[in-house]
Amino acid sequence: MTRRLGPTLATPVVVFVLASLLTFGLGALSPSNPAAAVLGETATAADIARMNHEFGLDRPFLARYADWLGASLTGDLGRSYFTTIPVSDSIFAALPVDLTLAGLAVLLAVLLGGAAGIGAALRQGGRFDRAVTFVASGLGTLPPFVVGIGLIVVFSVLLGALPAGGYVPIEAGFLPWLRFAILPALALSLDIAASIARQLRTSLVGQLGENYVTGAVVRGLGPRRVLFRHALRNAVGPALTVLGIGVPMVLGGAVVTEKIFNLPGVARLALQASEQHDVPLIQGTLLVTITVVLVCNTLVNLALLRLTPQGGRQ
Template sequence: MSAVTAAARPALPDAAAASRRLTGWARKVLRMVVTTATVFFITSFGTYALGALSKSNPAAAVLGETATPADIARMNHQFGLDRPLLVQYASWLGHAFTGDLGTSYFTSIPVAGSIRQALPVDLGITGLAALFAVLIGGTAGIAAALNGGGRLDRSVTAVCSVLGTIPGFVIGIVLIVIFSATLRILPAGGYASLTTDPVQWFRCLLMPSFALSLNLAAGIARQLRTSLVGTLRENYVVGATVRGLSRRRVLLRHALRNAVGPALGILTVGVPLLLSGSVPTERIFNLPGVALLTLQSAERHDIPVIQGTLLVTVATVLLCNLVLGALLARFTPQARR
């Protein structure tokens, strides 16, 4: 019995240390949640205020040029635009938390319904683009670091420098010319639901996602290459190699875990850029996403749709950043410290 007790004692400090690390991570995530909620409320108020304080008059736009001042005042009362701004915002945000984002001034279609149809397009493009960026950028960065100073390293650096300056919609046009107009193996536009036809869904989103991913992949590759080159020269990595550990184990278990932090930071910043970059991409590929819905609503001054799409976009970006930040804090030692 004493032998069992003695053998169990050394595990206690490790368990206590793991518990402290988990508690520290939970506190960090809680602070991130509070910060995210604060940013959400500030941004949502700014989003609503910009629409409410704009010079456009929704009532006059809906009624047309023949509307009298009395008709416009009556329509403003019907829309609730004659109330104080804070009262309007509180009512709008309260309804938004229940899923009610209002109704379009021009089509009378619920904004939430329009976003529900368009959001899967943006999420599909962003998700595939992030996946391509991680696979391409991660592979290129690791390969360049392992061949530091060599021909492959210089080639990866040069290609990433070029890709980092080319907008995604330009790459999209080139892909359409090659794979749609010339080879005719991928559709130049359109969209199919994932639940209805997964294969066609992937074929429709392959080119726009790939076009958006290359810029982010270049950033991930550069950051991962730089941090990994420095990490491979650290004493603990050299010591692990001297002890006879395999190169793959040293890379995956020791070096990469400590070097991946900057690359994850680039990915966290890149998610909002993917969403914002989808506006011209959806135009080019004729995809019915939230970005295109927002653009069309802005052209006709449909304030409820603009406010609803911006609110959902902000919430999506903040949620993605929160998840990526929590993963960064959990799996990278630098973020935990």
């Protein structure tokens, strides 16, 4: 495990550097001119040149990238070209929305997918197993925005039980926050829950047929201990891998989901920045999103090293 720990921790660092270079390069090489966009159509060539100098756009690419990356590591992501508000202030004001929503979505995916997968494996070939397989296959084909619209129609329009949109910070109270967060979190979680259920069911069925499980039963160990202390520990690897892959899916799906549910998150901030060609804000949101994804995937890989006998990385 110690030998695998080094690559597990080093890989995200390399990926971060390459992703940050790509993120900065996409903004720097964009055909749109931020100075011209800020100044408007009446700007002269001299005005645009002066603004480019103020923005530092006339400096060499690598020098600008090195300065940007170094400042980013200290939390300074620059300032918006249009509002002059620090990018980090805008992002960290919106980030709690995404983090709490993604956390709830992942929790729901683990609970729903884990319970369904374990139940289906224990009832292999039965009605519950067939029902889980059918529902999981169906949910796996539906994108989050379709699920979100369906949830709004059922729970907001027909039943009137939950709000169709908006957001209440968790600081205002857990239950008020949950009323607004549960539908978008469900919309983001069901696809991942379906994948977890399928992978866990298949893997657990295979582990329950292994000789070590039979030996544990013969030695008199209880069914619950055999399941949770032995079989599930060895079967959880594929489900954890699905969970690691699901984090980027949650963040990617948040772009449309935040639009549907009118949530003031980072995804909506990035969409507004792209519409305005606000390069520092676009680069900042991408860099923060990449960091969140890498941290989550690293935690999943560390969990795989801890829980599975062979360890492993995605």
